[in-house]
Amino acid sequence: MTDKAPPKIRIGGLYKAFGTKRVLDNLDLDVGDGESLVVIGGSGSGKSVLLKCILGLLRADAGSITVDGEEVMGSPPEKREAINRKFGMLLQGSALFDSLPVWENVAFGLLAGKLMDRKSAREVAISKLAQVGLGPDVAMLSPSELSGGMQKRVGLARAIAADPEIILFDEPTTGLDPIMADVINNLIIETTREVGATALSITHDMASARKIAHRIAMLYQGKIIWAGPVSEITRSGDERVDQFIHGRADGPIQMAVRA
Amino acid sequence: MRVLQLIGSFVLGFLESTGRLVIFAGSAIGHCFRPPFYWRSLGRQLIDIGYYSLPVVGLTAIFTGMVLALQSYTGFARFSAESAIATVVVVSITRELGPVLAGLMVAGRIGAAMAAEIGTMRVTEQLDALTTLSTNPMKYMVAPRLIAGVLMLPLLVVVADIIGVFGGYLVAVYKLGFNPATYLQNTFDALKTEDVVSGLVKASVFGFIITLMGCYNGYTSRGGAQGVGAATTNTIVSASILILCFDYILTELFFAR
Numbered sequence: 160m161t162d163k164a165p166p167k168i169r170i171g172g173l174y175k176a177f178g179t180k181r182v183l184d185n186l187d188l189d190v191g192d193g194e195s196l197v198v199i200g201g202s203g204s205g206k207s208v209l210l211k212c213i214l215g216l217l218r219a220d221a222g223s224i225t226v227d228g229e230e231v232m233g234s235p236p237e238k239r240e241a242i243n244r245k246f247g248m249l250l251q252g253s254a255l256f257d258s259l260p261v262w263e264n265v266a267f268g269l270l271a272g273k274l275m276d277r278k279s280a281r282e283v284a285i286s287k288l289a290q291v292g293l294g295p296d297v298a299m300l301s302p303s304e305l306s307g308g309m310q311k312r313v314g315l316a317r318a319i320a321a322d323p324e325i326i327l328f329d330e331p332t333t334g335l336d337p338i339m340a341d342v343i344n345n346l347i348i349e350t351t352r353e354v355g356a357t358a359l360s361i362t363h364d365m366a367s368a369r370k371i372a373h374r375i376a377m378l379y380q381g382k383i384i385w386a387g388p389v390s391e392i393t394r395s396g397d398e399r400v401d402q403f404i405h406g407r408a409d410g411p412i413q414m415a416v417r418a
Numbered sequence: 419m420r421v422l423q424l425i426g427s428f429v430l431g432f433l434e435s436t437g438r439l440v441i442f443a444g445s446a447i448g449h450c451f452r453p454p455f456y457w458r459s460l461g462r463q464l465i466d467i468g469y470y471s472l473p474v475v476g477l478t479a480i481f482t483g484m485v486l487a488l489q490s491y492t493g494f495a496r497f498s499a500e501s502a503i504a505t506v507v508v509v510s511i512t513r514e515l516g517p518v519l520a521g522l523m524v525a526g527r528i529g530a531a532m533a534a535e536i537g538t539m540r541v542t543e544q545l546d547a548l549t550t551l552s553t554n555p556m557k558y559m560v561a562p563r564l565i566a567g568v569l570m571l572p573l574l575v576v577v578a579d580i581i582g583v584f585g586g587y588l589v590a591v592y593k594l595g596f597n598p599a600t601y602l603q604n605t606f607d608a609l610k611t612e613d614v615v616s617g618l619v620k621a622s623v624f625g626f627i628i629t630l631m632g633c634y635n636g637y638t639s640r641g642g643a644q645g646v647g648a649a650t651t652n653t654i655v656s657a658s659i660l661i662l663c664f665d666y667i668l669t670e671l672f673f674a675r
């Protein structure tokens with residue numbers, strides 16, 4: 160990670176509202192090439208919305224998102240699809256295709272993009288499964304036969320199967336026990352470092368954020384209120400960041416108990 | 419005033435949802451003709467709609483043919499018009515009952531299942547997952563279903579026509595004691611290409627309506643299990659009404675000249 164290299168992803172003035180509710184409000188964020196950036200923030204603060212805007216799953220109302228210097232906002236569908244090929248994503252609920260066996264889930268991008276025939280796609284899938292610590296016996300199972308932690312691993316294998324340049328992780332450790340969460344953290348570190356990918360993760364799990372991040376940014380009320388290296392998060396000088404990382408109910412951030 | 423307001427908002431809501439449906443349909447049709455094509459999904463849909471609907475459609479058709487023969491016998495016996503029964507059976511089956519009943523049965527079987535499947539994929543973010551894997555859900559999920567519906571419904575109706583006419587034959591020959599050779603002769607005399615063709619065109623349109631409503635309701639469903647349930651019900655109701663409505667429009671186009 161160098162400060163001089165142009166950012167892999169640059170988000171400027173991003174704005175997204177649902178009805179009258181502003182979820183992202185003039186948000187700016189840069190992700191450097193090869194860096195692992197973790198965005199932290201409370202539940203419902205708009206973290207998933209941010210990732211979905213980057214991939215075009217949701218249409219932002221205003222602002223700019225560039226990937227490798229190319230503007231994606233308002234670009235024609237073909238260009239958007241081409242840019243999206245650089246991405247892999249682990250969705251919050253894993254979102255495995257329950258009509259397909261595990262190996263076809265993992266190989267889905269390879270098969271759909273007609274990058275290879277079924278036999279070699281299957282071999283790639285099995286090697287990606289091995290990379291996330293799952294044996295070849297899992298390959299023929301249906302996703303519904305797997306535990307939550309195994310589903311996350313399959314989702315991770317699916318996200319990295321086409322060797323993306325940028326990987327997005329939406330709450331990769333939420334809902335897992337601490338040990339499995341750490342296993343997933345290690346897998347994220349291994350799989351991104353190994354291919355030199357840029358990683359943008361969002362989480363509210365501080366242990367996970369500290370472990371996988373080079374840099375942390377905090378999202379609050381639609382803006383990035385603080386961003387800096389992991390080592391400096393305890394010295395942010397921002398009470399809201401302090402409150403969040405220490406998990407205190409009292410402080411400047413008042414949770415809406417009744418939304 | 420209140421009443422006017424209510425009517426106004428109802429009309430606006432109706433126009434808005436019709437507009438959405440038309441835009442969805444236009445985009446879906448566009449995706450049917452532009453690559454990439456997902457042949458495996460198409461094959462699976464062809465089998466699911468065509469092959470697995472055969473029992474339901476066949477059973478519906480045979481009883482319809484049987485009851486037609488029986489009903490028209492009790493009606494026509496007074497005029498001793500034996501040949502009329504074969505005509506009634508063949509004309510009503512090929513023109514009307516074959517396509518409409520097959521359409522309604524398939525709407526219940528296939529349309530509902532499509533809405534439930536795609537709706538579940540929407541609420542569990544599997545449709546989003548498709549996009550993250552550089553696969554357009556309109557192309558992967560919707561286009562193969564529309565194509566399969568348009569192609570397979572006519573085939574199902576050919577089968578329904580044959581089985582329905584055979585049902586009429588069974589009742590006429592074994593219950594009413596008609597001469598089999600004469601009945602068959604009457605049947606073939608009454609069989610007209612334009613009746614069959616008009617029935618098959620109707621079937622294609624119904625196939626489009628069923629798969630479109632299933633995909634649209636699933637695709638736009640919101641709010642968890644309840645939303646998926648609503649999408650399923652909406653599909654059956656709206657597809658059935660549209661089938662009957664377009665049945666009239668098409669009949670008017672074909673025969674009211």
Ligand SMILES: Nc1ncnc2c1ncn2[C@@H]1O[C@H](COP(=O)(O)OP(=O)(O)O)[C@@H](O)[C@H]1O
Pocket residue numbers: 177182200201202203204205206207208209
């Ligand atoms: N498709 C949507 N329609 C309406 N509101 C939405 C939609 N998606 C998210 N929201 C709202 O945006 C806010 C942020 O959601 P989200 O990004 O999922 O939060 P989180 O930070 O927990 O991931 C929530 O208040 C949610 O209600």
Ligand SMILES: [Mg+2]
Pocket residue numbers: 206207208251329330
């Ligand atoms: Mg979220």
